[in-house]
Amino acid sequence: MATLKVMIVDDEPGIRSGIVRILQGYSVSFPFLEEDFTFETIEVGTGEEAITYIDNNPVDIVLLDNKLPGIFGIEVLEYINKKSFDTSVMMITSYASLDLAIKATNNGAYNFVPKPFTPLELKTAMESITKHLYLRRMTKKLQEAGKTIRFQFLSVLSHELKSPINAIEGYLRIMQDRQAGTNLEDYDLMINRSLERIKGMRSLIMDMLDLTKLESGKKNREIVKVDLVEIARISMDTMSPMAIQKNVKMYLDTDQPSIMLNADSEEIEIIMNNLMSNAVKYNKNDGVVNCYIKTEGDKIKISVKDTGIGMTDDDISKLFKEFVRIKNSKTKEISGSGLGLSIMKQITEDYYHGNVSVTSVPDLGSTFVIELPKNC
DSSP: OEEEEEEEEOSOHHHHHHHHHHHTTOEEOOTTOSSOEEEEEEEESSHHHHHHHHHHSOOSEEEEOSSOSSSOHHHHHHHHHHHTOSOEEEEEESOOOHHHHHHHHHTTEEEEEESSOOHHHHHHHHHHHHHHHHHHHHHHHHHHHGGGGHHHHHHHHGGGGHHHHHHHHHHHHHHHTTTTOSOGGGGHHHHHHHHHHHHHHHHHHHHHHHHHHHHTTOSOOOEEEEEHHHHHHHHHHHHHHHHHHHTOEEEEEESSSOOEEEEEHHHHHHHHHHHHHHHHHTSOTTOEEEEEEEEETTEEEEEEEEOSOOOOHHHHHHTTSTTOOOOSTTTTTOOOOSOHHHHHHHIIIIIHOOEEEEEEETTTEEEEEEEEETTO
16 A cells, blocks of 8 residues: 555644544545555644654645644645645644635645544545645656656546446436436436536546547657648537537638648647637537637638636636646536646647637636647
């Protein structure tokens, strides 16, 4: 088993010993990994002790109270963030406030566990932060080592499919047993929720397959003349069921009936599908998507403009990083893997020497622009 070192920072001995008891013998497992994660605990009672320890010893996870004698927990968190330690921090405090939550999150705290907590609540939180820590470290390794561990990483990511599959199975068994009666309309909510789960899983699987193709060093790129206009139409057709559900109208405007480019058709489809998918997913009901494909000098410019929820400048700065999804009250019901735009950017820049840009206004919409050299 792999052992993670957990430092418990709390001035209450009873809290520290309680956490130690809960974590003794507890392990976290993920599908497709050979080893489970167990926990070795270290107890300290002050922020000063915590800083001294972590300066001299590697720590994987810090369970951090804020109300401490001497320096507060938030100051310890700021120190860890400043030093860029490879450590995940979870606040465990009964003195949480909105201001503290915002400050802690901005300084890298993964989440909060309010006191008092049950053993189940702590174990659930530990499973979540362990997965977060593992995925973060795998991402870093991918950036350093490249594709050699990509398949293992994707296998772990597929763990995210487990929850929706369980939910769908639960709904199907309720329907199979006729637990809500014999009136079909009584099952509409369960059916709709199942369809939403399936849509999210399909999106995740497609993103994973796209990423696998890129990172495995696809050997046989078939570079031929492809029609960007035709691929855009196909992408619109693919997104039309989702667009119909939201009553989103999609329009294509080009300066030529066909615009040819030397490219791999699968790669261009990935680019177009991500543009169209996001424009519909993050649009408002009764919205509009306009796709423009134009030739400008020695470049081909693809613009996709929506009338959706839009983004802030801070959101845009994070947008193209792997496994990053913009999380707010408007996006919480929208499924996705956080891979699509990073894949699109990688293909555009690495394979075609093009560039990707985005402009957006919250509540008004976003415009994504792809520029490709004519002779890629």
